[in-house]
Amino acid sequence: MSTRDDRGTTSFPPNLEQYLVKEPESFAVNLARAVEEAGKVASSWLAAHERGELHSSTANPFADIVKTLSNLTEYWMKDPSRALEAQTRLFSAYLEVWSNSIQRLSQPEIGEVAKPEKGDKRFQDPEWANNAFFDFLKQAYLVTSRWANELVEHADLDDHTRHKAQFYVGQISHAISPSNFLLTNPELLRETMASNGENLVRGMRMLAEDFQAGGGDLKIRHTEPTHFEIGKHLALTPGKVVARNELAEILQYEPATDTVLKRPLLICPPWINKFYILDLNPQKSFIRWAVEQGHTVFVISWVNPDERHGTKCWEAYIREGLQFALDTIEEETDETEVNAIGYCVGGTLLAAALALFAKEGEERIKSVTFFTTQVDFTHAGDLKVFVDEDQIEALERAMSGKGYLDGTRMAMAFNMLRAGDLIWPYVVNNYLRGKAPLPFDLLFWNSDATRMGAANHSYYLRNCYLNNNLSAGRMELAGKKLSLSDVTIPIYNLAARDDHIAPARSVFEGSKCFGGQMTYVLAGSGHIAGVINPPSALKYQFWTSSASLADFDEWVANAHETAGSWWPHWQNWISGLDERHVPARTPLANGKASLGDAPGEYVMVRA
Structure with a gap:
């Protein structure tokens, strides 16, 4: 709650003060600059589409995501009692989190309903536990993501569809984490207020540069590329x-x-x-x-x-x-x-x-x-x-124009295997905190992607991943x-x-x-x-x-x-x-x- 002193000045509790704008004029200017940089992102993406580069070099991954999650949804919705039971479990979990959060306002020693897994670095800031708002967001997110994983686990799906559903649900869970958004991440919000939004200007500038580097696709920078040169800093054996x-x-x-x-x-x-x-x-x-x-x-x-x-x-x-x-x-x-x-x-x-x-x-x-x-x-x-027949056919159609698959698409697929390490921490650090990543030779190599020749890549996917022909003779x-x-x-x-x-x-x-x-x-x-x-x-x-x-x-x-x-x-x-x-x-x-x-x-x- 705010108070007013004898001079009529409004003051706020220390834990709230850190989340308030310090200099409204500077903050407004920086927001406008950030929006301007974000416009460059849109321009890069639109220009690539207008040139036809993205359509010809990549296949659309969202079609398979929608198809897979539709199969999962169909299983739960075709039986009303089963769907109601699933919804009841989620709403009960929300009520338990809400009740727990209310109790923790007066009894902070009470434990949380949902705790992050050991080694989860997203919620290390003390405010995720000490601030009732951020604590509630964290727990609500955790129970939601775990509930979604249970939906996949208990659904009657074939093995391949289940595997895809588990993977895609995991990707969505990583993406919607409150740690990834400015207004729901206490550390990001504090830094934004302290810098009057300067971090967002730097971040949007880096985002525009990374879209340009990816030719209209996002090529996330994991390290500063100017710090390394092949033959000078790397690959030095005579x-x-x-x-x-x-x-x-x-x-x-x-x-x-x-x-x-x-x-x-x-x-x-x-x-x-x-x-x-x-x-x-x-x-x-x-x-x-x-x-x-x-x-x-x-x-x-x-x-x-x-x-x-x-x-x-x-x-x-x-x-x-x-x-x-x-x-x-x-x-x-x-x-x-x-x-x-x-x-x-x-x-x-x-x-x-x-x-x-x-x-x-x-x-x-x-x-x-x-x-x-x-x-x-x-x-x-x-x-x-x-890898399944539909996805390989889409990939082959995408490669048929130029005769290769762009390196950015392949790099993103590998990054998705470890999204919690190679995607979202860098999205937060680079584009929201506005901090350039540290020099790291291994991550420079990882970002030095190669293209995939069409005939070679198609043969590999079909004969190894899809049909397992090599081991079967x-x-x-x-x-x-x-x-x-x-x-x-x-x-x-x-x-x-x-x-x-x-x-x-x-x-x-x-x-x-x-x-x-x-x-x-x-x-x-x-x-x-x-x-x-x-x-x-x-x-x-x-x-x-x-x-x-x-x-x-x-x-x-x-x-x-x-x-x-x-x-x-x-x-x-x-x-x-x-x-x-x-x-x-x-x-x-x-x-x-x-x-x-x-x-x-x-x-x-x-x-």
């Missing part, structure tokens, strides 16, 4: 581009030891994002570390595809990528025996290539290591939400039906415990498909940090076991935990396969002309 075609560059790195393992090491990275995740900086670089362990390291750097690459299929990526790299290695080193590594979808391609090579008598790869690679997509996680390449059981070379199969892209269980099930000696290793953390974990960091752990690969839960229960990085364990495994050493090899020792220094040209092309 090497040369020793070969190039229209699909790939082959990089060979300078040796760091007097002798090296006789077998060169070929790394096949994913074409989704770029290879320098394995060479972020000298402290975190797997490539540099492998060179220092005595490997002659070659890496495929995939082209960032455009209209010219729309018809490049999986066989092209095998012939013009993997086999081109093997030919280059043989030309550079005179070696016909190679150790290979495949990361994520690069590993899936490598697995299919090995099955094809087995049919064709191509035997140069003598061991293979997979980093968080799926070959069996039964348990492929939330990415399967985006139905995948066809070069006129041959492939079987992973034909791959009999030793395999080191690394999964990550908290991986949301290639779940550990999915990688485990894929281990059963191969015909050779299998070493399954489970690393701590997720899809990136679980792989990029140098020994010097002294972080995380990994698990190994001599148990059979019959059951994932049983394997985990019997696994032995080792603190720190799995890298030395892998080095012992791979050097134990062939310990022969030869004098260190320098790139282009055969006299060929250099095509440039690592990291090359292809990695520089931005989507």
Whole structure:
């Protein structure tokens, strides 16, 4: 309640004062400036639509959301008693929250009806608990989102529809959180009043810039892009581009030891994002570390595809990528025996290539290591939400014009897998608080999106996520039906415990498909940090076991935990396969002309 002193000045309680406008004129001016910047957002979006760029390069995701949630709604509404019961549960929860909030005004020691989950960072500000208004908003939101999740859990839906409904309800729950809105987030409201709305001007300016950077789509900035430059701050391991075609560059790195393992090491990275995740900086670089362990390291750097690459299929990526790299290695080193590594979808391609090579008598790869690679997509996680016949057909129509999928669309799909970490905290920080994100090399790499060639992407989605053809022995390449059981070379199969892209269980099930000696290793953390974990960091752990690969839960229960990085364990495994050493090899020792220094040209092309 406000009061007036002897001079007639109105004063407010301290807890209310912080939410009031301090300088009305400045606040009004800043609101007008913020609206002006927001107009630039609308202009960027409208201009892209008028040019037809958004319609031709992306498929509409909202149609599937509406269809899925309509199926969920239909289940509850077709039985009036069931619908009434669900509504009653929600209204009862609201009444309980309301009653609790009233009691807490006079008895603050009373506990809350609904508390955030452990680790939920959205409601850390003390006002979410101490202020009755914000406390009520928080609890009402929590009971609503949990009620919505229960609707999905108890609905009679097929597995795929249920999975999609759970995912979409989770996305909506994240989006409507009171922490995401100016008037319902105490921290945002305080900052806005304290700065007289200057934060909104900065935020809308960044929002306009990010829409422009995305060509009319929102490209959320996770770090300041001007802080990093490839070849100057990232991808610094010395090497040369020793070969190039229209699909790939082959990089060979300078040796760091007097002798090296006789077998060169070929790394096949994913074409989704770029290879320098394995060479972020000298402290975190797997490539540099492998060179220092005595490997002659070659890496495929995939082209960032455009209209010219729309018809490049999986066989092209095998012939013009993997086999081109093997030919280059043989030309550079005179070696016909190679150790290979495949990361994520690069590993899936490598697995299919090995099955094809087995049919064709191509035997140069003598061991293979997979980093968080799926070959069996039964348990492929939330990415399967985006894959069914209707969605793939829509995507194929969208790609048919330009011959590729824009990198922004792919990046947003991956961000949605971790919306609570990669979308909404940045929306709040960047566009409402008006604060630029901190420099972070990993998030710079994450935002350095690549386009997806139409034929390549369609083949991958249909043969892996939709029909699971590779693990079932139905995948066809070069006129041959492939079987992973034909791959009999030793395999080191690394999964990550908290991986949301290639779940550990999915990688485990894929281990059963191969015909050779299998070493399954489970690393701590997720899809990136679980792989990029140098020994010097002294972080995380990994698990190994001599148990059979019959059951994932049983394997985990019997696994032995080792603190720190799995890298030395892998080095012992791979050097134990062939310990022969030869004098260190320098790139282009055969006299060929250099095509440039690592990291090359292809990695520089931005989507």
